[in-house]
Amino acid sequence: MTRAFALHSGVLRAVLRRMFASKLAGFLNILVIGIALSLPAGLYTLLQNAQGLVVQFSDTPQISLFLNMEAKTEDVDQLRKQLAQHPAVAGIEFIARAQALEQLKQSTGLSDLIGGLEQNPLPDAFIVHPKPGGAQALDMLRGELAKLPKVKEAQLDSAWAYKLEALLKFGRLAVLILASLLSLALIAVTFNTIRLQILTQREEIEVAKLIGATDGFIRRPFLYFGAMQGLLGGIMAWLIVTASLLLLNGQLGALAQLYASQFVLHPLSPGDSLSLLLFSVYLGWLGAWLSVARHLSQIEPH
Amino acid sequence: MISFNQVHKRYPGGYEALKNVSFGIAEGEMVFVTGHSGAGKSTLLKLIAAIERPNSGSVLVNGQNVGALKGGALPYLRRNLGIIFQDHKLLFDRNVFDNVLLPLQICGFDHRESGKRVRAALDKVGLLRREKANPIALSGGEQQRLCIARAIVNRPAILLADEPTGNLDAAYAQEIMAIFNSFHQVGVTLLISTHDESVLQNSAVRRLTLKEGVLQ
Numbered sequence: 001m002t003r004a005f006a007l008h009s010g011v012l013r014a015v016l017r018r019m020f021a022s023k024l025a026g027f028l029n030i031l032v033i034g035i036a037l038s039l040p041a042g043l044y045t046l047l048q049n050a051q052g053l054v055v056q057f058s059d060t061p062q063i064s065l066f067l068n069m070e071a072k073t074e075d076v077d078q079l080r081k082q083l084a085q086h087p088a089v090a091g092i093e094f095i096a097r098a099q100a101l102e103q104l105k106q107s108t109g110l111s112d113l114i115g116g117l118e119q120n121p122l123p124d125a126f127i128v129h130p131k132p133g134g135a136q137a138l139d140m141l142r143g144e145l146a147k148l149p150k151v152k153e154a155q156l157d158s159a160w161a162y163k164l165e166a167l168l169k170f171g172r173l174a175v176l177i178l179a180s181l182l183s184l185a186l187i188a189v190t191f192n193t194i195r196l197q198i199l200t201q202r203e204e205i206e207v208a209k210l211i212g213a214t215d216g217f218i219r220r221p222f223l224y225f226g227a228m229q230g231l232l233g234g235i236m237a238w239l240i241v242t243a244s245l246l247l248l249n250g251q252l253g254a255l256a257q258l259y260a261s262q263f264v265l266h267p268l269s270p271g272d273s274l275s276l277l278l279f280s281v282y283l284g285w286l287g288a289w290l291s292v293a294r295h296l297s298q299i300e301p302h
Numbered sequence: 303m304i305s306f307n308q309v310h311k312r313y314p315g316g317y318e319a320l321k322n323v324s325f326g327i328a329e330g331e332m333v334f335v336t337g338h339s340g341a342g343k344s345t346l347l348k349l350i351a352a353i354e355r356p357n358s359g360s361v362l363v364n365g366q367n368v369g370a371l372k373g374g375a376l377p378y379l380r381r382n383l384g385i386i387f388q389d390h391k392l393l394f395d396r397n398v399f400d401n402v403l404l405p406l407q408i409c410g411f412d413h414r415e416s417g418k419r420v421r422a423a424l425d426k427v428g429l430l431r432r433e434k435a436n437p438i439a440l441s442g443g444e445q446q447r448l449c450i451a452r453a454i455v456n457r458p459a460i461l462l463a464d465e466p467t468g469n470l471d472a473a474y475a476q477e478i479m480a481i482f483n484s485f486h487q488v489g490v491t492l493l494i495s496t497h498d499e500s501v502l503q504n505s506a507v508r509r510l511t512l513k514e515g516v517l518q
Contacts (some may be wrong), residue, residue: 010407010413036409095396203393203395204395205390206391206403207393207404208408209376209377210351210380210385210387210391211380211381211385211404211405211408211452211453211456212354212377212378212379212380212381212405212409212456213377214374214377214384214408215373215374217377217408231318301353302353302354
């Protein structure tokens with residue numbers, strides 16, 4: 001056990017020495033892999049954030065009912081009864097027009113402008129909380145409510161969330177395609193790096209074969225190199241994504257403040273970060289394995 | 303220990319290196335393979351290490367038919383052999399010590415144990431004080447001795463040497479032969495190919511003489 005460990009750690013040390021024997025070339029390889037991986041990983045992170053928004057809004061759908069301007073208190077009371085008895089409605093809130101105007105004044109800071117109005121332009125409104133159901137049921141309810149007397153308009157507040165959801169599906173597919181292509185690129189980069197290494201170490205490989213090295217022994221440092229390069233590339237990708245998000249969040253903070261929102265981009269979750277690293281290690285290892293399988297058999301001592 | 307039975311070796315292109323060669327070497331024996339260059343000396347040694355394979359006939363090493371060994375079994379055959387190459391095949395990207403260490407790394411030796419063995423092997427060939435040097439800084443004779451150290455560090459039962467004194471002057475050649483003699487005395491089986499008459503003259507060792515691929 002300890003002997004096996006010593007053997008493998010010895011190989012690993014040799015691999016690291018070799019990797020940093022040429023600092024610039026090694027760094028450039030890692031940078032290329034990091035950038036290639038950071039594109040899909042970064043887009044994935046943005047999508048995850050957008051997904052968070054969708055979940056937040058589509059989980060608590062609301063229907064806003066705007067009444068006619070001429071609706072009277074009796075009409076409102078009657079509507080309230082009707083809504084409360086509706087089987088698909090979980091709860092309602094009434095927002096009187098005066099109250100709505102007050103809220104508008106406070107939340108937008110446009111009190112001067114609003115104060116100058118001759119009359120309140122806002123209608124009375126109900127906010128209807130529907131019972132949980134699918135997007136279709138919500139849409140049916142909205143249609144039904146729109147036909148109630150004195151109702152001018154019924155708006156499903158989460159409609160945009162469903163549209164966004166569809167857009168996200170499209171985005172996820174795009175990320176998947178991009179990730180597949182760039183994964184191939186990563187495998188190709190590793191394949192080529194290992195090919196060059198095998199060529200430069202041709203002599204060593206020949207000698208090792210002549211004095212009794214198994215294929216496993218010869219293959220091992222190359223596979224370790226591929227996996228290690230993949231790991232460092234993955235770490236580089238993670239750093240790129242995280243740094244970009246930090247930069248974006250700085251700008252986003254100012255933007256979100258204008259919209260009176262608390263929206264921030266969340267970085268990659270620990271689980272996703274781990275997946276990213278494992279995936280890049282695997283790709284590096286795979287590229288090295290393919291390269292070794294292809295090139296090592298061509299070297300036979302004579 | 304080693305036996306050739308009607309071995310025939312033809313290279314691609316039709317060149318016949320060995321024709322119907324049969325002989326046997328007992329355990330602990332020291333044998334010279336002599337003949338002009340191109341007589342098939344190197345081919346004979348390569349067949350023992352399964353670097354080349356016979357077209358017909360059998361090569362037995364330790365009772366194993368090495369011509370029929372599968373690729374996966376080759377490393378274990380070669381670990382029992384110490385091979386001294388005509389062109390040394392030293393690695394110039396590492397120092398003397400690490401060159402000798404390589405066979406032990408390949409066999410997965412314990413770190414401390416292998417350090418002792420490497421120094422013992424270097425001491426045997428008189429290179430102990432050069433362990434930190436790069437092989438490229440060594441003279442031809444020293445490089446040959448380094449190659450010997452690498453071949454014996456694994457303590458193989460059989461040593462194969464291909465023209466070990468090929469490019470050396472007489473004094474160096476005598477030194478190297480003295481080293482081989484000391485291995486012979488401790489029971490190692492040695493097969494040494496040479497066309498160096500000065501080496502052959504003053505030794506009463508069994509000879510296999512090849513002429514155009516035929517054993518005389």
